[in-house]
Amino acid sequence: NNSPVAFTVTAGSFGYPSNVFKVISREDGLLYCLRRLDNVKCVSNKICAAVNETWSKIRHAGICQFHKCFISQRALFFVHEYQPGGKTLKEKYLDHGGKPQLLQERLLWSYTTQLVAAIRTVHANRLACRCLQPNHILRTSGGRLRISCVGIADALEFEARKSLAEIQREDMVCLGRIILSLATRTMITPSTNEETLRACGIFLAQHYSSDLHALTSALLSKPPSVYEVCGIMANHTMDELDNAYATCDAYSNQLAAEYESGRALRLLLKLGFVNERPEFGVNRQWAETGDCYVLKLFRDFVFHQADETGRPILDLGHVVTALNKLDASDTEKIVLASRDGKAILVVSYAEVANCLENAYSELCAVSSEGQPTYGGETTADQSEMTHYG
């Protein structure tokens, strides 16, 4: 039910040959991440249904949402949220040759907080992530982490039925390994030997605060629950919250500015449909008289200003002001002159707005569909249109 866009072959990180595809769903036209695992014998349709039931309701900004898993063509498929522009923590920080730079402590706390927030939501739903490895955590723009691959281990190891306490405890140990890996820029795995672990621990203690060292040590030895960790790192959570608020405010301000251009665009699209429309039959109304004449003169007023010597004036401020006043149906009067200067009209922006509305709806009425259609070439264009319309 999906058409592949691009794909990557991964080295079977779940113990099976696997492929990852970026796909567009035929159902909703959105992008998804499709993962195919071959030769999986231990997963039945019943298991898929059980995993879908539990995981599809987990929503968190730090988790690539699990959508569904299913069996098809004798392979097991998982559909997750697609996160554009993501790199895994492994690619970003651990795949390096030579001597890497030390990461800032602030960044480590931000990542830790984000992972703890996601783990907390998962554990509160009586589940465990079971995929907390640097190669399964995406870092997307703005330094935001997203845990990918949730639910896969639940399907593959459904029969193993480890206790919830055990797998949640493993999550916390994995979190400790991730912090230690990032702090030392060394890949720490369950099979890393004691000596390396000790050396890494000493490195962390030397280069970072005692808070971070204590938390990491605790996670690796006697892991506290995720709720206990929340209490331990409350002050760092507040730092992260402060940043998140500031980011929200910045986005909100940018958005306000961009909405302005959205409004101006809609007006220009309407003017574009209406102006200079050739009179090719159907309706004589589209000759250059009446409403359309006013709109043509208005277009000249907006775009074709000239100074006293006849040199064109390119004043974007004038264009934007005029479009804003048109959008607001301002009562201010303007003088529209024909190019030969013989016809002069004094109209308000409100009257021009009226003309535009009339001309556009007449055009809609005579058009082949009766309404503007949204038949763009690709799905992506269609989704954009909802913001333009």
Next chain:
Amino acid sequence: NNSPVAFTVTAGSFGYPSNVFKVISREDGLLYCLRRLDNVKCVSNKICAAVNETWSKIRHAGICQFHKCFISQRALFFVHEYQPGGKTLKEKYLDHGGKPQLLQERLLWSYTTQLVAAIRTVHANRLACRCLQPNHILRTSGGRLRISCVGIADALEFEARKSLAEIQREDMVCLGRIILSLATRTMITPSTNEETLRACGIFLAQHYSSDLHALTSALLSKPPSVYEVCGIMANHTMDELDNAYATCDAYSNQLAAEYESGRALRLLLKLGFVNERPEFGVNRQWAETGDCYVLKLFRDFVFHQADETGRPILDLGHVVTALNKLDASDTEKIVLASRDGKAILVVSYAEVANCLENAYSELCAVSSEGQPTYGGETTADQSEMTHYG
């Protein structure tokens, strides 16, 4: 140095007659909140300088930023960040007639977390808010709180020199009063009598969780430090963080969509300047030949499609697709036909984009300024332009 836009008279909440103005700064053209206090005798220029020094560096998304205070016309002025669309907590929740609705516990925790986050930043800078009253806290869109009026008490009571511990402790008690006020929809002030306080405490205990009741009681009796409060409410902070992340993601997605319309708008603005430019002297180039002819046919291609019977087709999808391909200088070829059907051109989007760039830069070269100018009518329009250009 500021021009007033609107103003409100407040009932002298700092013990002096005061006015609040919404002003536009002549320095940066931005909106600010200007507060004028009359008859203030105890504040000198030296005190203003000291307050400016300490408060102007405090930045937090939950605080209306303090910009400066100064003495002028024998009055004391304070300039703070202007927050559009805000209502005070008092107006929103406490000024009601009759039986108000119970606020959701989730909302109370969100507000508490936001206030604690702001207080934490202030206290960490060895300062205190000293203005934590429901009439000085703004609730802006998205349920975000902003503490206004910071720094005013510091100027007015500069000579009193209360100890830092004392004023920070007062902040925490004020926080307790705000939570209790919101939970009971009753204005609790320092002068509220014991009996009312007890009744309100019982109401809170009956209608909200023991967590919230315990925190409020502690704040009102033996207030813990803001850092201790962070630890106590760590799990609620995580809830707030989860919401903040989700909000960021939603904004980010909306922004991506809106940037699309920004791109399309810039193209339409350029086309608008170039197309149908009357040939009134200066430069014969602007006759309908060459680049401009291609662009005119392209405009018809984008906006003036018709079906086989000659009825206009209003296909926004076609318009957006064409503009996107123009923006991306796509190599796809299109057929442009003149209105009489006699001239037919086969060009790629890339070639059209080239024509547009040439025509636009030629127009810029002959224009009176040599460059597009940004001389909009008002400051607000100018600030918008930076996003269009």
